[in-house]
Every structure is written in structure tokens, then in C-alpha cells.
Amino acid sequence: MSQTYNVPVQQQGQPQYQQNPYDQGPPSGPPPGPNGQNYDYESMEEGKPMNSDNFDEAFKVTKPKFNDWPFTIFFLLVVAGFVAVGGITLNALRETFDFQGGGIYNSGNSFAMNTNTIILFAFIIVLALVLAACVIIFARLAPKFFITSGLILNVVFGIATAIYYLAMKYYSAGIVFLVFTAITGFMYWRARHRIPFSAAVLTIVIDVMKRYPSTLITSFFGLIIGSGFSVLFSVVIVGTYVKYDPNSNNEGCSVGGGSCSQGKLIGLLVFVFFAGYYISEVIRNVIHVVISGVYGTWYYLSGSDQGEPKHPALGSLKRALTYCFGSICFGSLIVSLIQLLKGFLQMLRQNAFGDGDYMLGCLFLVIEFIVGFIEWLVQYFNHYAYCYVALYGKSYVRSAKDTFDLLRFKGMDALVNDCFISTSLNLYSMFVGYIVALLSYLYLRYTKPGYNDDGSFYAPVIAFAFLISGQITRIALVVIDSGVSTFFVALAKDPEVFQMTNRDKFDEIFRSYPQVLQKITSDH
Numbered sequence: 001m002s003q004t005y006n007v008p009v010q011q012q013g014q015p016q017y018q019q020n021p022y023d024q025g026p027p028s029g030p031p032p033g034p035n036g037q038n039y040d041y042e043s044m045e046e047g048k049p050m051n052s053d054n055f056d057e058a059f060k061v062t063k064p065k066f067n068d069w070p071f072t073i074f075f076l077l078v079v080a081g082f083v084a085v086g087g088i089t090l091n092a093l094r095e096t097f098d099f100q101g102g103g104i105y106n107s108g109n110s111f112a113m114n115t116n117t118i119i120l121f122a123f124i125i126v127l128a129l130v131l132a133a134c135v136i137i138f139a140r141l142a143p144k145f146f147i148t149s150g151l152i153l154n155v156v157f158g159i160a161t162a163i164y165y166l167a168m169k170y171y172s173a174g175i176v177f178l179v180f181t182a183i184t185g186f187m188y189w190r191a192r193h194r195i196p197f198s199a200a201v202l203t204i205v206i207d208v209m210k211r212y213p214s215t216l217i218t219s220f221f222g223l224i225i226g227s228g229f230s231v232l233f234s235v236v237i238v239g240t241y242v243k244y245d246p247n248s249n250n251e252g253c254s255v256g257g258g259s260c261s262q263g264k265l266i267g268l269l270v271f272v273f274f275a276g277y278y279i280s281e282v283i284r285n286v287i288h289v290v291i292s293g294v295y296g297t298w299y300y301l302s303g304s305d306q307g308e309p310k311h312p313a314l315g316s317l318k319r320a321l322t323y324c325f326g327s328i329c330f331g332s333l334i335v336s337l338i339q340l341l342k343g344f345l346q347m348l349r350q351n352a353f354g355d356g357d358y359m360l361g362c363l364f365l366v367i368e369f370i371v372g373f374i375e376w377l378v379q380y381f382n383h384y385a386y387c388y389v390a391l392y393g394k395s396y397v398r399s400a401k402d403t404f405d406l407l408r409f410k411g412m413d414a415l416v417n418d419c420f421i422s423t424s425l426n427l428y429s430m431f432v433g434y435i436v437a438l439l440s441y442l443y444l445r446y447t448k449p450g451y452n453d454d455g456s457f458y459a460p461v462i463a464f465a466f467l468i469s470g471q472i473t474r475i476a477l478v479v480i481d482s483g484v485s486t487f488f489v490a491l492a493k494d495p496e497v498f499q500m501t502n503r504d505k506f507d508e509i510f511r512s513y514p515q516v517l518q519k520i521t522s523d524h
Contacts, residue, residue: 055315059296059391067395068326075282075329082275085268086232088257089239096242096251116449117461121234121468123443124436125227128469131432132223132476136216139480143206144199150424151188153431155181161434170441172353172361173462177434179365184427197512198420204505205421205483208298214313215291219479222287226280226475230468233276237464240268273343278336280471284478285328285386289320291482292390299490300497316390324389327396331382338375343467345371350459380422381407383481387489406492409520421484429473436469437462492520 066072139146158181165174209215243252244265253260293316301308309315320328349364381403388399440462449457474481491498491509495516499506509516 055293055297055309055312055319059293059315059319059393066323066326067389067393068330068397070326071329071333072326074333075278078275078278081271082236082279085240085272085275086236089236089243092243092252092255092257093235093239095255116447117238118235120440120443120461121238121465122231124440124465124469125230125234125472127436127439128432128472129223129227129476131435132473135428135432135473136219136476136479139202140206140209143202144195147195147198147202147420147424150427150431151184155185155188157431157434158184161438164438165441168445170458171358172350172459173437173441175353175361176349176365179369180430184430194420197509198424200505200508200512201484201487202421202480204502205295205480205487208295208483209479212294212298212312214311215294215479215483218287218290218294218313218317219476222283222478223472223476226283227472229276229279229283230472233272233280234464234468236272236276237269240265240272244268270340274336274340277339277343277471278332280475281332281336281339282328284471284475285332285382286317286320286325287475288383288386288478288482289324289328289390290316291479292316292387292486293319295483295486296387296391296490299487300494302501319393320390323393327389327394327399328386330396331385335375335378335382338371338378339467342368342371342375343463346463347459350463354455354459376426383422383485384489387482387486390486391489405520406489409492409518422481425477425481429470429477432473433466433470437466440465491516492518495519 158177162174162177162181165171165177242250243255243257244260245252246260246262246265250260258264290313294312297308297312345364345368349361349368352358352361352364381400384406385396385399385403388394388402389396392399394402441458444458444461495506496519498509506516
């Protein structure tokens with residue numbers, strides 16, 4: 001049965017308020033329709049979800065088309081290039097397997113990465129998988145404690161790790177961990193009063209996750225695919241060293257695929273790292289779009305008369321891999337280029353500290369921090385843009401414009417500081433990175449592979465371990481992060497829907513966040 005509601009019309013260019021949220025309590029009575037207009041809830045405006053038992057009809061794209069398709073082609077070319085390089089390097093690894101060794105200690109290769117490194121990367125991936133699964137279980141069991149403990153745990157473990165590195169006279173890593181720990185502690189102190197609101201939102205997201213097992217199933221398969229690719233990525237990196245390292249003792253140079261040279265080695269490593277970051281980012285964002293579709297189904301249609309669409313995860317996956325795939329590749333490309341630059345700066349910084357050039361090392365550290373902030377900003381922006389891609393099937397540029405409106409009307413304070421969940425999830429990812437990086441250092445220190453006799457491989461191996469474990473953890477935690485961001489987008493555009501379908505939870509949100517009554521009404 002449809003219902004019609006009356007509310008005051010918003011003044012042009014101003015956020016809409018149902019009433020003064022600071023003078024009165026949560027509004028009572030039936031909620032307004034979007035844009036302050038009278039309307040039939042079952043006949044929503046263009047671009048809004050509509051009641052239907054079919055996902056494509058509920059989240060209808062008015063003009064179905066493949067958005068941003070040139071970036072799909074570019075991504076497929078990158079994948080083809082990665083497969084070609086992988087085929088050559090893995091063949092070289094296979095042909096020289098006896099020389100590389102079949103275990104940790106019996107390698108004849110003492111000048112480049114070998115099977116000792118492959119075993120290390122296998123340990124890293126398994127450990128990251130186990131820790132990521134533990135984080136999800138913890139968040140489901142104790143949402144409120146999850147946020148607080150994540151902050152405290154990172155500070156304590158970060159200080160302990162920094163002290164250990166400094167005691168071992170590995171100053172570059174010790175200084176970096178001290179800087180990150182100081183930033184973490186400052187963030188916790190500044191944001192501690194916002195934790196109750198974040199805990200309320202996290203509880204809602206976890207409840208939805210329990211209601212829709214498809215969110216966890218999607219995350220699980222994404223994690224398996226992402227981890228499988230991480231294994232391939234790790235082996236291809238080792239294989240690239242095996243095939244193209246110009247050392248005169250390298251048997252890989254005689255294997256088919258071209259001659260060895262330092263220029264080829266560096267060039268191919270840059271491409272392999274870029275392709276690895278790019279493919280991993282696309283995998284993660286496809287999962288995000290799929291899960292966003294499920295949360296959007298819950299928000300808009302779980303309380304409708306006709307019920308919600310059947311199999312929303314499958315419907316959302318179909319959209320993510322067809323009409324929206326180009327948009328996913330577009331945004332992922334930007335992040336991947338920044339990640340490549342950040343990884344390059346990390347190696348330069350660690351090498352500078354390792355050579356005793358502390359001034360240059362500090363300079364790289366500052367630049368790395370700036371690039372890291374830009375990376376976080378772009379990822380944060382993309383995460384909300386992909387919610388528009390998932391729910392409305394828009395191109396990346398149009399979704400970016402809507403995201404800009406979201407930030408312009410609601411403000412960075414409302415979206416970042418008022419919700420500490422994403423920050424807490426990132427801190428847990430960093431915590432996993434701390435453990436994996438420390439394991440990598442201890443592994444190299446105590447197995448003493450010949451290629452690291454002078455300590456030159458500490459920097460690239462530890463940097464790669466930190467990055468790959470972070471990728472795996474972020475893929476695992478996207479099931480929570482996607483729910484939070486989708487909830488915010490829907491709440492910002494249509495708070496009245498949540499007020500109508502979940503009145504008790506809406507009141508709880510209102511008590512911690514009165515600005516929930518502000519509503520974005522611009523559509524592009």
C-alpha cells in the first residue's frame with residue numbers, strides 16, 4: 001500500500017531539515033518523501049530504487065550501457081601483459097628450479113630472490129588470511145569493543161615493534177613505525193568522543209551482515225580470489241628476478257624470454273608491481289560494488305510491501321562485471337598509480353636509512369607521508385563513488401560528482417570524524433601489516449638467505465610484505481567497510497526511508513548524530 005507525505009519545501013541550495021534537530025528530539029509521525037515533495041513511495045523518482053522482486057528492475061539503469069568502457073579495455077591489456085610476463089618468468093623459475101632450490105636453505109642462488117622468498121611469501125599470505133578472518137569474527141561478536149581495542153592495540157603494538165627494530169639497529173623501520181604510531185595515538189585522542197556513534201552504525205551494519213549471508217559469501221570468495229592472485233603476484237616477482245637479474249651466475253638468462261639486463265629487470269618489476277596493485281584493486285572494488293548492492297537492497301526495499309529482490313548479490317555482481325566494470329577500472333587505475341609511487345618511495349626511504357643518509361631518508365619519509373595521505377583521500381573518495389555506481393549504475397565521473405555533493409553538503413567532519421569505523425578498519429589492516437612485516441624481518445634475519453648477506457633485500461621484502469598483507473586484509477574487511485559507506489550514502493540522500501523502516505535504530509542514530517536530518521537533494 002502506498003503512502004503520501006507532506007513536508008516543507010527546501011530553499012534552493014540549502015540542506016533540508018525536517019525541524020530544528022537541536023531544539024527538539026527525534027521527529028515523530030510519518031517521514032517525508034525525498035526532496036520535500038508529495039509522492040507515492042512505490043513510484044520513486046528517476047534513478048531511485050523501486051519495489052520489485054528483480055534486482056535489475058529495483059535498481060534500474062534508465063539507459064543500460066557500458067560506462068567508461070575504454071578503461072575496461074586498458075585493464076584487459078594490463079592483465080594480458082601480466083599473464084605474458086608471468087608465463088616467461090614462471091617458465092624460467094621452473095627451468096632453473098634445481099638451482100633455485102626446493103626449500104629454505106638449499107638454494108644455489110645467492111644473488112637474487114629464490115624459493116626461500118617464495119616460502120616467506122606463502123607464510124605472509126596464510127598469516128594475513130588468518131588474521132583477517134579473526135578481525136571479522138571479532139567485529140561480529142563485539143562491535144563497540146572492536147573500535148576502541150583496535151586503536152589501543154595499534155598504539156601498543158606499534159611502539160613495541162618500533163622499540164624492537166631500534167634495538168636491532170634497524171633504524172629506518174624503527175623510525176617509520178614510531179611516526180605511524182604517533183599518528184595513531186593522536187587520532188585516537190582526538191576522536192574518542194565520537195566512538196558511540198560509530199559503534200551504533202557498526203552494530204547496524206553487522207546486523208545486516210547477519211541477515212544477508214551473501215555478504216560474507218561474497219567476501220569469502222573475494223578473499224580466496226584475492227589471496228590466490230597474491231600468491232601468483234608473489235611468485236611472478238621472484239620469477240622476474242630469476243629470469244632477468246644480470247648476475248653472471250644467473251642460469252635464468254639462458255632460458256627463453258630474452259637476455260638479462262638491469263634495465264629490463266627494473267622495467268619489468270615496475271610493470272609487475274603496477275599490474276599487481278591494479279588487479280588487486282579491481283578485485284577489491286568489484287567486491288565492494290557487489291556488497292553495496294546488497295546493503296542498498298536492505299536499506300531501500302527490505303520494508304517495502306512487495307518485498308526485496310531475490311538474490312541481490314548475484315544481481316549486483318552481474319552489474320559490477322558488465323555496465324559498471326569500466327567505472328571500477330577507472331577509479332582503480334588512479335589508486336594503483338599512487339600505490340606504485342608509494343611503494344617506490346618506501347624502498348628509496350629504507351635504502352637511504354640503510355646507507356646512513358638520514359637526511360635523505362627523512363625527506364623520502366615526508367614525501368611518502370604526503371603521497372600516503374593522497375592515497376587515503378582518493379581511496380576514501382572512490383569508496384563513496386562506487387556506492388553510487390552500485391546503486392544507480394552511473395559512470396565514474398557522474399558518481400564522483402555525486403560524491404562531491406555528498407561531501408559538500410554533509411562535510412568531511414560528518415563523514416570522517418563522526419564515523420570512526422573506516423579508520424578503525426584501516427588500523428586493523430595496519431596492525432596485520434605490523435605483524436607480517438615483523439615476521440618477514442625475523443624470517444630473513446634467522447634463515448639468512450645468501451642473497452641478503454649485505455642486508456640489501458630487507459627493504460623490498462618487508463615493504464612488499466606490508467603492502468600485500470594490507471591488500472588481503474582490506475579485501476576481507478570490505479564486507480564491513482562497504483556496508484558502512486553504503487549506509488551513509490543512502491542515509492544522506494533518503495534519511496526518511498530509514499526513519500520509516502527502522503524507527504528505533506533511527507532514534508539511536510539521531511541521539512548521537514542530530515545532523516542525520518540533513519538531506520542531500522541534488523541529483524545529476
